[in-house]
Amino acid sequence: MILRLALASLRARLLTVGMTILAIALSVALFSGVEKVRTGAKASFADTISGTDLIMGARSGSVQLLLYSVFRIGNATNNLTWESYQDIAARPETDWIVPISLGDSHRQFRVMGTTTEFFDRYKFRAGRSLILAEGAVMDDVFDTVLGADVAATLGYAIGDPIVVAHGLASFVDHDNQPFRVSGILEKTGTPVDRTVIVSLRAIEAIHVDWQNGAAIPGQSTSAQTIRQMALEPQAVTAALIGVKSRLQVFGLQRAINDYPHEPLLAILPGVALQELWQIVGIAETALIAVSGMVVVTALIGMMATIFSSLNERRREMAIFRAMGARPRVILSLLIIEAAVMAAIGALAGLGMLYLGLLIAQPAIDASFGLWLPIEPPSLRELQVVLGVVAAGAIVSVGPALRAYRMSLADGMMVRI
């Protein structure tokens, strides 16, 4: 009955109670939204590469290797020689190996030389494969496949010619060997979107007339001649490796790290991603703290409204007292009301979050490559709801105690 009366009392003050609940709902929606984006970003981040057991490169740091081989951020300190690559490829543990050759660019996008096997082996977001939106994978030496962002930003279509620049911020173009767009990939939300993919041979081909990073003056080999050349690479930047059995991952990793002829490094992508996230993750803590503060603000707002409603409710409390209610009943009545408001607010906030997700999910995925899964509320979200209810009850103790003292002093007579 007390609960029913509390609900009726809330209903009677629909406007102020509604505004309070709205504030709590918005804050909870914000908080869980941030939480959702955070876990989504973390998952997306961890899903940048999957299905690859090891990444191999020249010896540097594991995060650095991950950054340049997967995220195309920064540069390799060194390449690994083609001989080493083939040694590792020939090892019995190696199931497949995909070379990556970096160092050239097209406008603001990196160019990556690889083999067509890359399209089969590179997986993201729990095993999804790259899909061509249009066209086909490269067939000719001068074919190129563009990531979704590259094509969208530069407005390329199938068959357009493109010129690759030497180096990353260079004005020297490999303009004697123009490429042709043969395929455009679907958006993945991974760095592949911002990559121009060419064949490994193409990387060699555009450097045929180059020596020590500069074009040899007067020398120009025709595309036709280049097509007939062997174009064996001297070195690659990194390699993605799959092992035959997962048990062999650490063995192969050790073998690569102990490779006698050249200093090499093999990393487990998942572990390196974790390390990297720990660096990026400081921002997430700040974000959580800020949205947590918003929830606290909303709850304090509720406390303020309860405080300000006390005076106009003295008569109501006096009636309770006259009927024989102990001051304790008034205390609990107010706390119940606050908890109910907080609960409705928190649940409404979750509702708003899911509604927002339903509406915005495809747009967020398309424009940020951030996939926010719509799942039933997780334990963590339930904890948030319970936490808000508990916190609502706790902040209401202040005004409730005041009401307790007021009703004790007023008794059943209120002189207004």
Place this chain on the structure above:
Amino acid sequence: MSLEDVCYRWGGRASFALNIPHFQLSKAGSVLLLGESGSGKSTLLSLVCGTITAQRGTVRVGGTDIASLSAGARDRFRAEHIGLIFQQFNLLPYATVLDNILLPLRFAPMRRARVPSPRAAARALCLDLGLPPETLTAQAGRLSVGQQQRVAAARALIGAPPLLVADEPTSALDAATQATFLSLLFAQARASGSTLLMVSHDARLGAQFDRVVRMADITQTMQVRP
């Protein structure tokens, strides 16, 4: 109900005190307590109901010394033994009439036990007090003042508490409704065997009561040097 040698002094205004050497009410009667405003009527009612306790003397209701009870027990005692009607704003405006009538039973298990079916009892009381049955589900705040007073009477009467205390219950009503309300109240009080203590400043009401007491006759209001 009896008050013996009671002295109550307000904390803030130490210069004023209420003294009642002797005041007694017999069982199942009706008493009108007449007094001007400021004569200490409300204080007397608060003493009887136990929301305040006297500094001196004893207040007995149904033989129990109110002051000897703990604060919680006094609240419980009030719920069990006293039905209260105020001048106005008696009801929780947001709650239904039924919830308002049943409210005291929530705090008084013994009184609740006397009512086999609270809903039926509330309905019967409403009928007896001339309220149509559909008012039970109405929101109390939507009723007219006269109807609200009747609901308040039903609430005071439910579970037949031994003592009914009414604090100027008719002053917000016009003359015609006043008379009807009082006769209904009397009839119900008699039916449940309750003692009725009513406080008013209106001497014209006196004719219907067994006994009329003037506030001035039972109190010694005096200036106290702090």
